[in-house]
Amino acid sequence: MNKVIRIGTRDSELALWQAKTVQQALEQTGHETQLVPVKSEGDLNLDQPLYEMGITGIFTKTLDVAMIQGKIDIAVHSMKDVPTLLPRDIVEGAVMKRANTTDILIHKGLDFLENEGTIATGSLRRKAQWLHKYPSHKVVDLRGNVNTRLKKLEENDWNGAIFAAAGLERIEIKPDNFIDLNWMIPAPAQGAMLIVAMENDIYSRKALSALNHRESEICVHIEREFLRVLEGGCTAPIGGLARIIEDKIHFKGALFSIDGKQKIEVEKIVPADQFQDLGKTCAEEILQNGGAELMKKIKSILKN
Known part of the structure; x- marks a missing residue:
């Protein structure tokens, strides 16, 4: 069975660039595609800081709904905007080769x-x-x-x-x-593009599997696991970066207080084949070193 893969995207210039990049990659592997631009709530409300809007995945929610309703087949996101837990029935299709993380x-x-x-x-x-x-x-x-x-x-x-x-x-x-700003630890998955699809859409998922960049996938999953274990969302001041250098994974992560006065940091180097649970291990170390108390303070401040 062949079908036209409908690609959902935000309608900003950058989001469209990302979607067109995926479109070209899919068409090069012989698939027919169609772009479907959608405005997100995060794009429409420019007056309120993101953390005050209280919505997990504010830039991805609209596309998630469109996919569940069958209006699009896949969605392209800046991966740092994607919640660490995807909605039910939506799965990762591919992580594209990562760009500059700085x-x-x-x-x-x-x-x-x-x-x-x-x-x-x-x-x-x-x-x-x-x-x-x-x-x-x-x-x-x-x-x-x-x-x-x-x-x-x-x-x-x-x-x-x-x-x-x-x-x-x-x-x-x-x-x-x-x-x-080489001293600034980037957001988990910064510079990476994620394409998601419905779990039961075997055709689109198979098409996307050819676009996946394994090294980028490993690194962003470590970072996102670190973020998820620390606080389960996208609002706290958390940075995390994993890189593979000569068959070793170098990870650096940190949790900050909102005013920047407190910093709890972790760094680890492990063999590349030992990436499983690295993000979780690093997050637990931060939580044990005062991070649990700091996260409580951050959540309290953001609620008020």
């Missing part, structure tokens, strides 16, 4: 770094890590797709804003006035 600062000059300054980001993880390094700075909320955020940075008197390098590189709008 966070970058787009700035209007760097003199402010050693003085007072204002940085914009909608991410609690980025905010906490920035304040940990630069406690005298102010961090303001910044929402919207990458184009909207770049425009807001231009229009405001902020010193800079933090972005994922991968998003700007994919749609070729990364400006010259940036620095890599």
Whole structure:
């Protein structure tokens, strides 16, 4: 049986770029496809910080519903936006080869770094890590797709804003006035694209299996397991990065307080064939070293 695989995607420029990349890969393996753009609640509400909206998977929920209703066959996501537990009957189809994992600062000059300054980001993880390094700075909320955020940075008197390098590189709008934030631990699965399908859709799942990049899949699963064991969602200031270097997995993860004053970190190097439960082991170490108490504080702050 052949069928046209309907690809669900958010309708931002970056999301469409990702969906078209998947579309080209599927068509190169002989499959017919159709793009189906959908607006998510996270895209529509640009005034409220993500963590205040109280919805797990705010950028994926609309596509999940469309898939369950049979309006689309697969959905393409930035994997860092995907909840660690997928909805019932929806499964991972493929993790594409991972792009740049680095966070970058787009700035209007760097003199402010050693003085007072204002940085914009909608991410609690980025905010906490920035304040940990630069406690005298102010961090303001910044929402919207990458184009909207770049425009807001231009229009405001902020010193800079933090972005994922991968998003700007994919749609070729990364400006010259940036620095890599190599000290900042990225979000679990940052730079990775995930394609999901219905569990009972054997045709689409078989088509997607040819697109899976095993090394990327292993690394992001370690990071997402780390995130899931720590707090089961996408709101706390948690960073995690796994890399495979010469048959060894190098993992670094951390939990921060929202104000950046507290940092609980873990680093491990294990043989590549021992990746099972690495994320869980690292998360449990953080929880035992004060992370459980810190997570309670974070959840209490976010509820109020």
